[in-house]
Amino acid sequence: xxxxxxxxxxxxxxxxxxxxxxxxxxxxxxxxxxxxxxxxxxxxxxxxxxxxxxxxxxxxxxxxxxxxxxxxxxxxxxxxxxxxxxxxxxxxxxxxxxxxxxxxxxxxxxxxxxxxxxxxxxxxxxxxxxxxxxxxxxxxxxxxxxxxxxxxxxxxxxxxxxxxxxxxxxxxxxxxxxxxxxxxxxxxxxxxxxxxxxxxxxxxxxxxxxxxxxxxxxxxxxxxxxxxxxxxxxxxxxxxxxxxxxxxxxxxxxxxxxxxxxxxxxxxxxxxxxxxxxxxxxxxxxxxxxxxxxxxxxxxxxxxxxxxxxxxxxxxxxxxxxxxxxxxxxxxxxxxxxxxx
Amino acid sequence: xxxxxxxxxxxxxxxxxxxxxxxxxxxxxxxxxxxxxxxxxxxxxxxxxxxxxxxxxxxxxxxxxxxxxxxxxxxxxxxxxxxxxxxxxxxxxxxxxxxxxxxxxxxxxxxxxxxxxxxxxxxxxxxxxxxxxxxxxxxxxxxxxxxxxxxxxxxxxxxxxxxxxxxxxxxxxxxxxxxxxxxxxxxxxxxxxxxxxxxxxxxxxxxxxxxxxxxxxxxxxxxxxxxxxxxxxxxxxxxxxxxxxxxxxxxxxxxxxxxxxxxxxxxxxxxxxxxxxxxxxxxxxxxxxxxxxxxxxxxxxxxxxxxxxxxxxxxxxxxxxxxxxxxxxxxxxxxxxxxxxxxxxxxxxxxx
Numbered sequence: 010x011x012x013x014x015x016x017x018x019x020x021x022x023x024x025x026x027x028x029x030x031x032x033x034x035x036x037x038x039x040x041x042x043x044x045x046x047x048x049x050x051x052x053x054x055x056x057x058x059x060x061x062x063x064x065x066x067x068x069x070x071x072x073x074x075x076x077x078x079x080x081x082x083x084x085x086x087x088x089x090x091x092x093x094x095x096x097x098x099x100x101x102x103x104x105x106x107x108x109x110x111x112x113x114x115x116x117x118x119x120x121x122x123x124x125x126x127x128x129x130x131x132x133x134x135x136x137x138x139x140x141x142x143x144x145x146x147x148x149x150x151x152x153x154x155x156x157x158x159x160x161x162x163x164x165x166x167x168x169x170x171x172x173x174x175x176x177x178x179x180x181x182x183x184x185x186x187x188x189x190x191x192x193x194x195x196x197x198x199x200x201x202x203x204x205x206x207x208x209x210x211x212x213x214x215x216x217x218x219x220x221x222x223x224x225x226x227x228x229x230x231x232x233x234x235x236x237x238x239x240x241x242x243x244x245x246x247x248x249x250x251x252x253x254x255x256x257x258x259x260x261x262x263x264x265x266x267x268x269x270x271x272x273x274x275x276x277x278x279x280x281x282x283x284x285x286x287x288x289x290x291x292x293x294x295x296x297x298x299x300x301x302x303x304x305x306x307x308x309x310x311x312x313x314x315x316x317x318x319x320x321x322x323x324x325x326x327x328x329x330x331x332x333x334x335x336x337x338x339x340x341x342x343x344x345x346x347x348x349x350x
Numbered sequence: 351x352x353x354x355x356x357x358x359x360x361x362x363x364x365x366x367x368x369x370x371x372x373x374x375x376x377x378x379x380x381x382x383x384x385x386x387x388x389x390x391x392x393x394x395x396x397x398x399x400x401x402x403x404x405x406x407x408x409x410x411x412x413x414x415x416x417x418x419x420x421x422x423x424x425x426x427x428x429x430x431x432x433x434x435x436x437x438x439x440x441x442x443x444x445x446x447x448x449x450x451x452x453x454x455x456x457x458x459x460x461x462x463x464x465x466x467x468x469x470x471x472x473x474x475x476x477x478x479x480x481x482x483x484x485x486x487x488x489x490x491x492x493x494x495x496x497x498x499x500x501x502x503x504x505x506x507x508x509x510x511x512x513x514x515x516x517x518x519x520x521x522x523x524x525x526x527x528x529x530x531x532x533x534x535x536x537x538x539x540x541x542x543x544x545x546x547x548x549x550x551x552x553x554x555x556x557x558x559x560x561x562x563x564x565x566x567x568x569x570x571x572x573x574x575x576x577x578x579x580x581x582x583x584x585x586x587x588x589x590x591x592x593x594x595x596x597x598x599x600x601x602x603x604x605x606x607x608x609x610x611x612x613x614x615x616x617x618x619x620x621x622x623x624x625x626x627x628x629x630x631x632x633x634x635x636x637x638x639x640x641x642x643x644x645x646x647x648x649x650x651x652x653x654x655x656x657x658x659x660x661x662x663x664x665x666x667x668x669x670x671x672x673x674x675x676x677x678x679x680x681x682x683x684x685x686x687x688x689x690x691x692x693x694x695x696x697x698x699x700x701x702x
Binding site for chain 2: 256262344
């Protein structure tokens with residue numbers, strides 16, 4: 010580390026550096042000392058905190074940075090918890106309530122209801138039949154309960170994402186400033202590795218609370234519906250806005266009669282994406298006690314139970330196909346602006 | 351002279367962030383190109399003064415980029431002027447609040463758009479009833495009023511269709527019906543028929559004239575097509591690079607173009623079809639009628655019909671009647687002379 014030693018002495022900082030005695034020595038230095046000579050590293054090591062620390066013990070080490078983040082988070086935790094806990098409590102109730110409803114309804118009522126919903130949404134016979142067959146197939150290999158658990162989580166998280174996401178998207182489309190400030194956050198939420206969501210949440214809430222995985226799923230899944238609502242409204246042709254203005258519509262009328270209906274195909278595409286992403290997150294959320302098919306996938310990985318993992322994986326794929334087909338058929342049905350095939 | 355419905359007083363419009371600061375340059379005579387080059391601002395309208403007569407069709411004509419679409423959007427303040435007054439029955443619209451201008455748009459002016467701008471997710475019936483439902487009228491009344499106008503523009507039976515199921519011509523009929531349902535005294539038509547093919551355009555022009563005979567709306571019509579302008583206009587305004595080149599009665603402009611730009615324009619049209627007897631007849635001075643008159647003609651007959659009638663014989667003369675009254679005489683020699691197009695003078699360069 011002679012280069013940085015020279016640098017610090019050149020800057021006249023050697024005394025400042027040495028004021029604290031060099032307590033911890035790296036293993037490399039230690040072995041070098043034992044051999045009776047100074048460690049010989051590369052001539053020009055990368056200027057990192059650890060490398061600088063070797064020349065000047067006043068410089069902090071990288072480990073101190075990660076420790077600092079952790080300590081800072083722990084210090085803020087009580088305050089965060091007092092604010093976030095009551096706000097997010099309804100989410101726990103909703104998740105638990107939905108779980109209870111989905112689990113306690115007998116299958117011979119639940120399956121017809123699901124088929125009826127998909128018929129009502131899509132008005133498509135093949136889609137409805139596909140839904141019935143898929144669920145019965147999963148039930149046949151004794152995955153009915155897990156399927157229902159997963160479905161209930163996706164149902165609650167998607168609903169909440171849409172309820173919050175669409176208004177946020179509308180607000181974003183109205184204000185360039187809001188859009189500029191929210192877009193980086195949305196990018197962050199989308200690119201942050203999904204496991205990283207879980208770490209701070211585990212610190213904040215106890216793993217036994219269902220809102221823990223609820224928040225993780227919603228944070229991940231809300232992004233597309235916000236993005237596509239914003240985009241959809243911004244893409245509405247100016248001629249329609251101009252016509253709305255020319256006939257004296259106020260902002261509310263413009264939103265409800267012109268912007269939202271014309272943006273609907275995009276918004277529905279966002280909802281579809283949100284459903285898919287919450288389904289994807291359900292598997293990861295099973296790491297923090299989210300019930301459902303994800304638990305079996307996890308079991309398959311942990312215990313190398315290939316069959317269990319594959320069956321659960323196929324179950325998730327089937328669910329994804331069901332949700333995708335039903336939501337797309339519903340979108341096609343309500344979109345009156347285009348001819349139907 | 352009829353009543354003035356809207357008068358535009360000294361309207362300037364500069365597009366760009368510093369429009370107000372640059373206004374005095376334009377008022378001191380800076381042109382469109384210079385403003386663009388020096389300040390990167392676009393001069394769209396330059397000192398526009400027009401009186402729009404009530405119950406008449408005022409046509410604003412100009413090539414693309416002449417500012418005509420910008421001008422029509424000033425009337426209902428879809429675009430705010432940089433400077434100037436827009437007076438509707440004596441009331442300055444430029445000072446109105448957001449709420450008041452909305453009310454004015456709802457009750458005084460309706461608009462027909464070049465690209466129709468029908469709401470694609472609503473049926474023809476709901477589209478046509480839109481101006482009324484915006485005002486808060488209940489749905490049954492809107493539908494009733496809307497179906498009346500759908501019927502009137504000849505689209506009965508299409509009430510429950512969606513716009514994409516109709517042809518362009520039919521869609522614009524819906525657009526016209528929508529504007530009529532608003533039941534406003536003023537109708538703004540922004541290149542309303544430009545997107546239609548020629549035969550359908552003629553149809554819908556005839557429809558408009560027929561409706562106008564009955565409804566007597568104040569119509570401001572924008573077009574780039576001189577034939578269309580001459581067919582529809584009671585009053586013609588010709589716009590170029592944001593300023594008014596000439597305005598007046600169309601026959602008058604045709605006979606007395608005051609600018610090479612307009613001469614260029616009018617040289618391309620079929621003068622015989624557009625000019626009428628009243629524009630070229632010799633007014634009855636001392637009451638002496640030619641004894642060898644070949645017959646009587648109406649003041650509003652076109653020259654084309656006169657040529658047909660005379661069989662091309664230039665020695666004929668006719669007595670011109672307006673209603674029952676004799677108002678002048680027409681010499682076929684004069685008629686032929688009037689058909690000679692006025693070419694641009696040699697000293698000015700023609701724009702090609």
